[in-house]
Structure formats: C-alpha cells, structure tokens
Amino acid sequence: MADGLIQTLARLLEEGSVPWSSVSVKQRDQLRSLCEAGVLTTERSGGGRRLAVQNEEVVRRFAEDKYPAGLDGARAAADRGAEEPLQASEAVAHFRDAKRGAAGDEVLLFRGLPGTTIIYEGAPLRIGRLTKVAGVAAVLLGPGTEIAVEEPLAIVENREAFLRFDELGTAARLACFGRGRLSNQALEWLGSLDVGRDAICHCPDYDPVGLSEFQRLHDACGERVRLFWPDGLEALLEQYGKADLYESNTTLLNGMDDSSHPTIKKLMVLLQQHGRGLEQEILLSKNAGEEGGSSL
Numbered sequence: 001m002a003d004g005l006i007q008t009l010a011r012l013l014e015e016g017s018v019p020w021s022s023v024s025v026k027q028r029d030q031l032r033s034l035c036e037a038g039v040l041t042t043e044r045s046g047g048g049r050r051l052a053v054q055n056e057e058v059v060r061r062f063a064e065d066k067y068p069a070g071l072d073g074a075r076a077a078a079d080r081g082a083e084e085p086l087q088a089s090e091a092v093a094h095f096r097d098a099k100r101g102a103a104g105d106e107v108l109l110f111r112g113l114p115g116t117t118i119i120y121e122g123a124p125l126r127i128g129r130l131t132k133v134a135g136v137a138a139v140l141l142g143p144g145t146e147i148a149v150e151e152p153l154a155i156v157e158n159r160e161a162f163l164r165f166d167e168l169g170t171a172a173r174l175a176c177f178g179r180g181r182l183s184n185q186a187l188e189w190l191g192s193l194d195v196g197r198d199a200i201c202h203c204p205d206y207d208p209v210g211l212s213e214f215q216r217l218h219d220a221c222g223e224r225v226r227l228f229w230p231d232g233l234e235a236l237l238e239q240y241g242k243a244d245l246y247e248s249n250t251t252l253l254n255g256m257d258d259s260s261h262p263t264i265k266k267l268m269v270l271l272q273q274h275g276r277g278l279e280q281e282i283l284l285s286k287n288a289g290e291e292g293g294s295s296l
Helices: 004-015 025-030 032-036 056-066 071-081 088-095 127-134 159-163 184-192 208-224 233-240 243-247 262-274 280-284
Strands: 017-019 040-045 048-053 106-112 118-120 123-125 137-141 147-149 153-156 174-177 200-203 225-230 293-295
Touching: 004 017, 004 025, 004 048, 004 056, 004 071, 025 032, 032 040, 032 056, 071 088, 106 127, 106 159, 106 184, 127 137, 137 184, 159 174, 159 280, 184 208, 200 208, 208 225, 208 243, 208 262, 225 233, 225 262, 233 262, 233 280
Parallel strands: 153 174, 153 200, 200 225
Antiparallel strands: 017 048, 040 048, 106 137, 106 174, 118 123, 118 147, 225 293
16 A cells, blocks of 8 residues: 655655645645645755755644554554555554455345355355344355355346336346445356356446446456346337436446347446436336336
8 A cells, every 4th residue: 555645744744845746736736734834844955956854843733634543553553554455444543544455255145035045154144034034134255255056146226226226127036236236246246156158147337337337347257248238128218218327327338239138238238228227116117107127
C-alpha cells in the first residue's frame, strides 16, 4: 500500500526539508494548504529546490490529523499492506479510511427451492431447508473458501427479485444475491465453479450497469454463464424503461460494441435504440404481462 506522503512528512519532521523533485504532484496537492499558509516553503538548494519546514508544530499536527495512530504506525501498516491485505479496522486506525483496507470475508446470501443444497467446505448445506425456515441462507466467502453448487445457479442483482427469484422464470432452483456489482472475490469464486455450459444464469437490470456486469461474469466464467432474457424484453423496455438508467451510465458501454458475444451485442442495440434502461423488478409485476423468459 504505497503512500509517499508518509515518507515525505516523516523526512520533513526528521530532517526539516526534502528535495522538491521527490514530492509527487499528488503530494504537492495534499500539502497545498501548508504551502499557502507559509508553513512549508520552496527554496533554492544547490542546483535545485527543496521543500522546507517553517513551522514544525503545524506540520506535526497536520501529520497527526492525516495519520491518527502516528507516522511510524502508518508507515508500518503501509509496508505490511504491500505484502498482505490490511484489515479495514486497521485502515481506519491508521488512515481514517476503511476502503484502504481489505473487506475480509464477505457474506453470500442464497435462496433455494425445496431440496436444494450447496457444498460448503466439503459439507452439504441445505439451502432449501434454510430458505423455508429462515427465508435465506448465508455463508462466508474468503480467500480459498470452497463452495460448490450442484445445480443451475441464478445470480440476481436486486433484493426483491432475489427474494422472489422463482417467479422470474429462469428455471434455476438456486439463487445467489448479486447486490448490484459482484466483488472480485465473488467473481473468482464463480469462475472456479465446476459446472457445465449455461449453468450460471445472470439476472441483472437491463441497462449499461447490468450489461457491464454480465461482461465481467462472462470474462470470469466463459460459456458457463448466460444472460437471462425475458420474453418481450424490447416491449418492456419501451413501456417501462427509464432514460436516466441509460444516460447516466453510457460510458460503461465503451468498447463493448467490439464484443463478439451475441447477447452483449443484441442488448447493446436495444439500449442504444431506445435510450433507456429497464429495472428487473418489472418482471415480477402483474402489469408486465406474460411471465417467463429465455437465457441467451
């Protein structure tokens, strides 16, 4: 976890100055307020320039604000994070930013019809039974966790559609909650599944975000994943689609027109023709007409 500002602040406090050439553009922006206040100044030094401390106490307070557990601790945490993931709690302690740490094990949510199971770390887990009793089954996914599925699996983007996945018409008897955008860890797990062609059915919103997510899944899983294509999708898009879903995310389509995947090309054409995106929940509405669909 490289953080050059730690090194620069440490040298400023220890030596009183650093060569200006060693301060990156990003660091100069981070230190701008100190320079504008005259706490740090640039001055000539030999054949170049250096950044010099004029008020050590203010620089020290600035460093403590940036790195609440101290520069030494932040430096050690940054070095450790370069070799192994830093826990989010440690990232907050040292950098005030949980996102600089690893999320750790994540929770996967499953729902299944009666009789469905998954194999979790070598042991069968009765998803159908847990769904009936508790409404949902949850497992932890971490690096190296082994989770096998024994039948077709639907990856469902939104919560209501996940809770009612059996009404979508996918023919899948088991569903995993996608939560919008799958983590890289979840993608790695899906890519490792020993399942046949079209065994993973992706059920997203029909918009640039959903299409880009299908592209990520296809990159990870190849022909094992298919996109759920409901009957009458174009009519639904025209009647119930929302322009904002398309217009606010068109950049995600950049480069996809070169895709050789027929479903990606087909959905791209529909999105571009209508200038709208469609939320998958419409497939659950009685107003949407005929239910069911196909997977392409």
